[in-house]
Amino acid sequence: MSVIALPRRRPAVRSGALALGISTLWLSVIVLLPLAAVVVRSLDGGVGDFWDAVSSRQAVAALRFTILVSLATAAINAVTGTLLAWVLVRDRFPGKKVVNALIDLPFALPTIVAGLTLLALYGPNSPLGIDVAFTQFAVLLALLFVTQPFVVRSVQPVLIEVDREMEEAAISLGASNRTVFLRIILPNLLPAILSGAGLAFARAVGEFGSIVLISGNVPFDTQVSSVYIFKLIESDAPIGAAAVSVVLLLVSVIVLALIRLLGRWGARHDR
């Protein structure tokens, strides 16, 4: 056994080490080096300057609004995404394949086009007479547009796999649809809904392209953190911009870690 095992393991290990080396180098140069620059250089002016930059009234207002509107986006997505996934899995109607394909449209459409598109329908020249441009609601609308696929695409495969026998057993024992949904289907879907909503939240916190046209960028009102950082870069304050970016990075990393934990919880749920 060991006589055969030795020679056949060797090539795999050697190419594995090469792949690992190249990957580490690549990720370090492309991703880690620039991010390290943001963290290190945010302290170029000392801790005092860092604190001043992240605690300025405008920075705090922008971050507060960013987090709140992203939470709202995630919550609405959790409901509409689950509904869409349900209709796509459990319902049958003509044109369902087209609807299914269109779910991914926001992933394919450039964000700046998404913003312009929403502005055309819900802006000053709206053919419907609905003008929400330059309001907080407009920011929410843009975020809902770009994050729309996350929950659908995370719930859909789980819903396909859900054990129908469990549902049938519950119904034969006299459970109502409501009970079956709340006690059997929802608990099965919950990890997927939460991880989809988490991804939507992470995306919403950093979103820029779709918001920049429709938000009007009003400080203390519709200004989100990414647009605030952009303004700081434009007014030649890259160190202040780096400080605010560190806070945003921290939020992203925490959300990413939570989603990862959630994934593990979901996997355990499966078993």
Added chain:
Amino acid sequence: MTVSRPWQLTMRVLAIAWLLALLLVPVALIFYRTFEPGIGAVWDSITTPAAISAFWLTIEVSAIAVVVNTVLGVVMALALARGRWRGKWLMDTVIDLPFAISPVVVGLSLILVYGTTGWFGRDLADAGIQVIFSTPGIVLATVFVTLPFVVREVTPVLREVGDDQEQAAATLGASGWQTFWRITLPSIRWGIAYGVVLTTARAIGEFGAVSVVSGKVSGETETLTLLVEKRFANFDLAGAYAASALLAAIALLTLLVMTTFNRRREEA
């Protein structure tokens, strides 16, 4: 669980209405508004020298990002799926970072490394290389934001197919390269294809990161998405719509290819 007919219809109507209001009607309206002034005006607007240059810059940058991220994406997927080493979770997390980081922060990070006041700023200037406000900066930004797509598509496929065939080939005397070309690559080709489509779509559509590092010089460092924003800011709405419609058409084409590839991938 069987849903009663009225409930089923209500949910179906709600779901489709939501998609219509949020996605379809706005996108359809853009096409309508674009072609309102007539197809000649649209053609003129997307064939100005600035638009043509923006189009080719977008293609050039996307092509580089796709090639680089495909090759290295497969390498990273191999390291993740085939390697046996500690700390895999760390690489996994780093690969996901570009998905979670604001594009504006990506652009800023490149300025802080390669800009005139950046870590390598002076050395690059001495060597006569300009990264920021130039094409290399746009390429770096695009490569950063599109880095995860191919890895994320290929890794699960590699795990799924396992390494039995690779080991069999190695036992029969195949070299590492032979095994890769004849066994590994054919089994992950649909995963790669899907990742390439996603990378292309994101690269063509990238705005935030590119906007920070490009300098937006018309005819030189202006991509299609930047052209849309500039035309909008200059009150050239028709021009902004025309460039948007071109990008939206590319997106719809992408969607079509995605759907086809997805079917092929599931059949494979």
